[in-house]
Amino acid sequence: MSVIDVNVVEDHERFRAELASIRSDGRRRWIFARKPHGKLTNWRILVGIILIAFLLAAPFVKVRGHQFLLFNIIDREFVFFGIPFWPNDFYLVVVLFLTGIVSIVLLTASIGRIWCGWLCPQTVFMEMIFRRIEWGIHGGPAEQARRKAGPWSSDRVWRTVVTIVIFFSISFMIANAFLAYVVSSDRLTQFMQDGPLPHLELFIGLVFFTLVFFMVFYRFREQACLIACPYGRYMSALVDENTIAVTYDHIRGEKRAKWDREDVTAQKSAHAIGGITVRADGKGSCIDCHQCVTVCPTGIDIRNGIQLECVNCTACIDACNSVMSKVGLPSGLIRYTSLQTVVNKGRGSFLTNRIKAYGIVWLLLVTVVTVLFANRQDLDIVILRQEGTTWVTSANGYMNIYRLQMINKSASRVAYALGVASPKGYSIKMLGMPNSIEPMQILKGRFVIRRSSMVPGASQEPLVIAVSYGDDQQLITTSFLAP
Numbered sequence: 001m002s003v004i005d006v007n008v009v010e011d012h013e014r015f016r017a018e019l020a021s022i023r024s025d026g027r028r029r030w031i032f033a034r035k036p037h038g039k040l041t042n043w044r045i046l047v048g049i050i051l052i053a054f055l056l057a058a059p060f061v062k063v064r065g066h067q068f069l070l071f072n073i074i075d076r077e078f079v080f081f082g083i084p085f086w087p088n089d090f091y092l093v094v095v096l097f098l099t100g101i102v103s104i105v106l107l108t109a110s111i112g113r114i115w116c117g118w119l120c121p122q123t124v125f126m127e128m129i130f131r132r133i134e135w136g137i138h139g140g141p142a143e144q145a146r147r148k149a150g151p152w153s154s155d156r157v158w159r160t161v162v163t164i165v166i167f168f169s170i171s172f173m174i175a176n177a178f179l180a181y182v183v184s185s186d187r188l189t190q191f192m193q194d195g196p197l198p199h200l201e202l203f204i205g206l207v208f209f210t211l212v213f214f215m216v217f218y219r220f221r222e223q224a225c226l227i228a229c230p231y232g233r234y235m236s237a238l239v240d241e242n243t244i245a246v247t248y249d250h251i252r253g254e255k256r257a258k259w260d261r262e263d264v265t266a267q268k269s270a271h272a273i274g275g276i277t278v279r280a281d282g283k284g285s286c287i288d289c290h291q292c293v294t295v296c297p298t299g300i301d302i303r304n305g306i307q308l309e310c311v312n313c314t315a316c317i318d319a320c321n322s323v324m325s326k327v328g329l330p331s332g333l334i335r336y337t338s339l340q341t342v343v344n345k346g347r348g349s350f351l352t353n354r355i356k357a358y359g360i361v362w363l364l365l366v367t368v369v370t371v372l373f374a375n376r377q378d379l380d381i382v383i384l385r386q387e388g389t390t391w392v393t394s395a396n397g398y399m400n401i402y403r404l405q406m407i408n409k410s411a412s413r414v415a416y417a418l419g420v421a422s423p424k425g426y427s428i429k430m431l432g433m434p435n436s437i438e439p440m441q442i443l444k445g446r447f448v449i450r451r452s453s454m455v456p457g458a459s460q461e462p463l464v465i466a467v468s469y470g471d472d473q474q475l476i477t478t479s480f481l482a483p
């Protein structure tokens with residue numbers, strides 16, 4: 001026998017060696033979750049409705065002519081909250097990306113996987129739409145399991161066909177919304193008007209993503225959170241005993257024992273005096289009813305402690321609270337709290353030095369992002385001396401040639417004018433450039449600056465060029481050369 005015999009796993013320790021949704025022989029164990037009910041579930045439904053409405057509507061909302069959110073990787077066009085980003089805004093994207101990462105780290109380290117349970121589109125669509133449709137068509141978990149294990153009767157066939165048709169239609173709708181984020185809602189609308197043939201590559205993309213979404217929600221399901229999602233993997237490195245998460249109060253709950261006649265008597269006498277039930281013989285509050293397990297969409301038992309599979313959906317909190325209220329025990333046996341608080345019987349704080357350090361980094365990044373965005377202009381202007389030139393002497397004095405590049409990041413045409421703000425005595429002549437820039441376009445060209453004479457003794461004079469557009473003005477510093 002080896003020192004650690006992996007073949008011998010005690011039953012109550014099995015969760016350490018196996019995933020709840022995968023059998024020991026590697027085959028999938030299908031999760032038939034029960035429908036949760038309760039206060040937190042109601043809040044999650046409300047949040048889910050708002051999120052789904054946002055996800056489906058956001059690509060069709062325009063802010064100052066820009067799509068609210070656009071991630072066009074193909075044409076390298078990105079719009080976040082109505083603000084367009086160009087390749088020369090890459091530093092902003094990097095800072096934003098870093099801020100996003102630190103926000104998730106701070107959030108996870110302090111309040112656990114709140115993202116997974118409440119905000120992640122995978123969980124929201126799965127639990128708020130697809131699983132509810134399944135409950136509607138196939139009934140509760142017992143009925144679903146019985147039908148799945150049974151023969152392909154006409155009853156099973158029609159229910160399966162209806163499920164597939166509905167799942168596929170919703171997946172098609174999600175794929176359309178997804179495409180609107182990638183190729184823009186305007187192109188998608190055009191695509192719908194023209195039909196698939198003139199936009200064959202888009203149509204292939206649409207079919208591909210419909211199939212991906214369909215397979216994820218029809219077959220892959222919780223495996224996306226357990227196996228595919230990178231966040232779920234690195235979450236274990238971020239949480240510790242001070243992290244607030246969905247936690248089973250083992251101090252209060254153990255020693256777990258089934259609800260029996262003795263408990264019924266205790267419950268009745270407690271009820272008579274309007275108090276709470278006190279279980280006899282050192283029994284804990286957990287009545288080992290498994291309601292928290294049967295409601296779990298990832299099939300785990302939260303009583304085994306914080307596990308990677310737990311997406312913090314809170315379904316087990318509602319399930320257990322409902323049981324507690326029925327038997328007359330205080331609610332909150334499973335609740336949002338930290339392991340440290342449970343062990344210290346109510347004393348504990350998530351505000352550890354680690355969280356404070358993350359918080360400081362996060363605040364710094366948010367400040368940098370705010371300053372960068374506050375100073376961001378609609379017109380990006382670069383003025384450089386024409387390479388390889390110094391000065392030109394003419395009958396009217398001296399001339400320098402400059403290159404001008406302007407990026408119009410706004411959704412409207414911008415008229416502009418150039419002038420030398422200081423010192424006096426200079427004039428500008430544009431070399432065949434238009435005096436306006438089309439929206440979301442780059443304008444490149446040349447201009448010359450003239451001066452009849454130089455300051456005596458100076459071969460280089462600093463210049464400030466004013467670029468005026470609308471009510472705004474930008475001042476660009478450069479220099480003028482002369483013999």
Ligand code: SF4
Nearest residue numbers: 286287289290292320
């Ligand atoms: S629902 Fe509550 S009482 Fe029932 S098994 Fe789970 S923790 Fe114990």
Ligand code: SF4
Nearest residue numbers: 296310311313314316
């Ligand atoms: S253990 Fe509870 S919170 Fe975690 S996934 Fe299961 S039901 Fe949701």
